[in-house]
Amino acid sequence: MRARRASTHLSLNLADAADKTNGQAGDGSQPKPHPPGYFEGESMSRRRALTVAGQAVGGIAGAIIVLPAVGFALAPIFEKPDELWESVGPPSRFTDKTYKPVVFTIVEGIGEAGKTTAFVRQGSAKYNENPNSYVAISTRCAHLGCPVNYVAAAQSFVCPCHGGVYDFQGKVIGGPPVRPLDRFQTRVEKGEVQIGPRYSVTSQLQPVRARDPGEFTGGVWNYIYPPRPDTAPAP
């Protein structure tokens, strides 16, 4: 307590020492200005003005360094990706009875780590699909992203990590996954089936923008897990 009072006195004394024009203390002819340390007509003491100016300059200098660095680290979140389309074979290769695995590149420049597998089949009238279209089911489990495998005998997709099971259309029939398997856009060009950007589906197989595994889709979930600008728009 004593130390605190002493320091208050000290700052007042310093402020008085800075007071050049009105410091007529002692002769009693003029009252001391209040608060002390202010020049005539000033609303701010020089000490305070210089402190604020110094802090402002320091803040601007800090922001010049920090803001670009943060933007640099966060920029990829907002970067629009290039759409990659890759041919995976002629339409005759695929039937509507079973899936064929195809391997293609989703990220360029990182070798094997940028490749992924999809299971492709022809559209089936049984599921109200256009027979000239192709369904490409992603092997990325909708639980946490492990690679699922298609088991032809059971006509279902099975995940080795935590036991997620999906039916022939990719809908969840068991285990922890939160939504059906993702799909890839497909098209037929120059007599070849091509596979394009990824998209996710709701439990009713309505396409939505690609979500990461573990994120629910449909209804209010589309807002709780908002779409990301670095994914391709839903078809």
Add this chain to the structure above:
Amino acid sequence: MKFPDVLIPPPLKKPQKPGTNGTNGTNGGTPVDRAKEAPADLVGWLDERTGATSFLTGMLYRKVPKGTNWFYTLGSATLFAFVVQAVTGVFLAMYYDPSPTQAYGSVTHLTNDVFLGEFVRGMHKWGASVMIILIYLHMARTFVFGAYKYPRELNWVIGVVLLILTMVMGFTGYLLPFDQRSFWATVVGVNINGTGPFIGPYLSDFLRAGADFNAVTLSRFYAIHMLLIPGLLIALIGAHLYLVVKLGTTAPPWMHPKRNRAIAKEERV
């Protein structure tokens, strides 16, 4: 307690005190005697300019309460584990290449071909687990002994942040060998981050530097693992230790004063 006189160039020498008649400011003695005093002179020279001795004495010779026992060494053990991780990590970084196509090869090269490489990598790998275990033991000691109570709450909070940062180290370091296990474990870990509502999807985009695992994901994890988090860890360990020195340690809970009749009477009032 002076800097060795022979090492000071003449223009910088302290002028002679008037009335003394020494030739070069020393108190005489044979050159051997003066050489024997050189280490003490050097320490004295440093201490006069830094005040390090009083700081170190205050830190290393501080009083500890009665009943202090081996459980109180768990924090120092954790610090030692951190130092081991830092030192081995620096040497691993000399051989490691954080590019998706080279990382796995550089790790197998470092493990199989480099002299003692397997040993250093093993120290880093197993040391990581040891550090986590020691942190939990240290935390349990603090909790069970009630050492988190006033005025040490802030040190508990800093300790929790240190625990989280250490886990981030474990998470980012796991990817670096870049084999199948570490790749898929990181895919799963990033997706678990993504399940947080509202900001989760953007957090996993930040970690991967994009919507998918890509060319800069590995270098991003590497930068977080060896630059960002270690810097924060060192700063917070400094704050943690400062508070330990400043506040002192607690006595074990069983070291309470003996309750005699007089104290019991006082408590009733």
